[in-house]
Amino acid sequence: MKTRGKKTLLPPTPPQTIGPYFRIGLTAPRPLSRIAGPDTRGERLKLVCTVLDGRNAPVDDAMIEIWQANAEGKYNHPDDRQKKALDPDFIGHGRMGTNSEGICIFETVKPGRVPGPGPGNTLQAPHLEVSVFARGVLKRLATRIYFAGDPANNEDSVLALVPKARRATLLAQPIEGEPGAWRFDLHLNGKKETVFFDV
Amino acid sequence: MVSSSSRGKASVRRTHRGEGHPARDGEESGRILSPYHRHDPKNEPGNIYPPYKSSLARGPRKPLIVLPHTLSEITGPVFGHGEIGEMDNDLTRQHAGEPLGERITVSGKVLDDNGRTVSNTLIEIWQCNAAGRYAHMVDQHPAPLDPSFSGAGRTLTDAQGNYHFTTIKPGPYPWKNHPNAWRPAHIHFSLFGTAFATRLITQMYFPGDPLFPFDPIFNSVRDPKARERMISKFDLALTRPDWSLGFRFDIVLRGREETPFENKR
Numbered sequence: 084m085k086t087r088g089k090k091t092l093l094p095p096t097p098p099q100t101i102g103p104y105f106r107i108g109l110t111a112p113r114p115l116s117r118i119a120g121p122d123t124r125g126e127r128l129k130l131v132c133t134v135l136d137g138r139n140a141p142v143d144d145a146m147i148e149i150w151q152a153n154a155e156g157k158y159n160h161p162d163d164r165q166k167k168a169l170d171p172d173f174i175g176h177g178r179m180g181t182n183s184e185g186i187c188i189f190e191t192v193k194p195g196r197v198p199g200p201g202p203g204n205t206l207q208a209p210h211l212e213v214s215v216f217a218r219g220v221l222k223r224l225a226t227r228i229y230f231a232g233d234p235a236n237n238e239d240s241v242l243a244l245v246p247k248a249r250r251a252t253l254l255a256q257p258i259e260g261e262p263g264a265w266r267f268d269l270h271l272n273g274k275k276e277t278v279f280f281d282v
Numbered sequence: 283m284v285s286s287s288s289r290g291k292a293s294v295r296r297t298h299r300g301e302g303h304p305a306r307d308g309e310e311s312g313r314i315l316s317p318y319h320r321h322d323p324k325n326e327p328g329n330i331y332p333p334y335k336s337s338l339a340r341g342p343r344k345p346l347i348v349l350p351h352t353l354s355e356i357t358g359p360v361f362g363h364g365e366i367g368e369m370d371n372d373l374t375r376q377h378a379g380e381p382l383g384e385r386i387t388v389s390g391k392v393l394d395d396n397g398r399t400v401s402n403t404l405i406e407i408w409q410c411n412a413a414g415r416y417a418h419m420v421d422q423h424p425a426p427l428d429p430s431f432s433g434a435g436r437t438l439t440d441a442q443g444n445y446h447f448t449t450i451k452p453g454p455y456p457w458k459n460h461p462n463a464w465r466p467a468h469i470h471f472s473l474f475g476t477a478f479a480t481r482l483i484t485q486m487y488f489p490g491d492p493l494f495p496f497d498p499i500f501n502s503v504r505d506p507k508a509r510e511r512m513i514s515k516f517d518l519a520l521t522r523p524d525w526s527l528g529f530r531f532d533i534v535l536r537g538r539e540e541t542p543f544e545n546k547r
Binding site: 090092093094095096097098099100101102103104105106107108109111112113136137138140142144148150152158159160161162163164165174175176197198199200207210212214216217218219220221222223224225227241244245249271272276277278279280281282 | 315319320321322325326327328329330331334335336337338339340341342343344346347348349350351352353354355356357358359360365393394395396397406407408410416417418420421432433434435436470472476477478479481482483484485499500502503507508509511512533534535536537
């Protein structure tokens with residue numbers, strides 16, 4: 084395979100904040116809270132996401148996007164060459180604006196495990212890819228949602244990159260008394276700042 | 283709302299595109315395909331830019347953790363024609379009446395940083411009207427709303443990566459960041475590209491805007507050459523005689539470190 088090390092690359096277009104008015108273009112014409120359709124296979128999840136700023140105040144003008152594999156651990160994308168089945172009723176993309184309490188809710192299925200970055204056949208723990216945009220957020224923030232208590236978390240090579248003390252910021256927690264419901268608090272900054280990734 | 287039928291269509295299309303590479307199937311395929319180029323910090327705003335006040339409580343302060351690209355980052359949502367209406371790229375024809383203002387065509391090409399065209403990728407735009415007012419509840423600027431202008435459009439790039447929008451030139455407008463703060467005229471752009479890694483939301487500006495030196499959002503990108511890449515160019519060739527002025531805005535997304543195999547076959 085050719086390396087492109089010596090090639091001059093075109094400089095990319097810089098990002099800018101989404102601003103406060105994205106609803107007219109993005110979430111009003113295309114709200115997508117129901118990631119899983121009625122026939123989607125897998126364990127149902129209700130994911131309650133709250134976005135908070137550094138003063139712990141709810142961020143009521145954030146947009147969250149989700150990208151995830153299906154229940155078998157297969158992404159609906161041509162570059163996923165695994166011999167796993169696609170689910171005809173599942174794309175894996177969700178997008179919502181937060182409400183006045185900083186909350187948006189996604190209805191989906193728990194993603195299966197997908198291959199990890201390392202050598203060998205290591206699998207990643209079940210996780211969702213998350214993009215966060217908001218007024219005051221200068222460029223896309225990328226994070227992941229994992230599930231508290233999943234035994235696979237202990238062998239996940241991405242979680243292993245995160246200092247132990249901050250790993251909990253990536254874990255959704257089960258909501259008591261509501262089976263299948265999980266909450267994920269996203270702290271944009273402050274003491275409980277969520278881990279964000281350079282993707 | 284994306285209907286279940288359009289979900290179905292998209293799935294079929296993607297399944298089809300994914301076939302024909304049996305030699306490359308397998309559990310380990312997450313690390314066969316090449317990752318994307320990393321971000322260049324010079325090309326981007328930081329997460330905190332103090333002159334943009336709302337970044338202070340909303341931008342993360344801890345260092346980002348570098349995430350090696352796995353299958354999760356080199357895949358991403360793909361959208362199909364079933365989700366785009368025929369008139370969605372003409373913001374001047376979404377109502378019975380014609381919007382007020384200067385009619386413009388905005389066209390360009392979407393490329394990756396290797397110079398390859400990015401075809402069939404979703405572009406969504408939103409903007410204020412000619413008077414500088416968004417059709418949005420939160421916008422309290424005392425400028426008139428235009429009942430003939432909603433300010434949102436979307437399209438897919440064609441096979442050569444080209445896109446076209448017809449719209450109205452947005453006006454500048456005041457905001458509360460600092461005393462007498464005004465945003466230069468801009469159109470918001472949202473692109474997915476080919477992967478989670480390539481997601482981009484930006485703003486397109488107009489050449490020669492006198493407000494550039496005073497705008498903390500524009501200047502949050504510190505490299506002047508990088509800022510220039512957010513400014514469209516007036517292009518007489520794109521102008522439609524007796525109809526609209528033309529502006530060209532080419533967009534470059536990050537590309538892969540190495541050329542995927544299938545492109546060499």
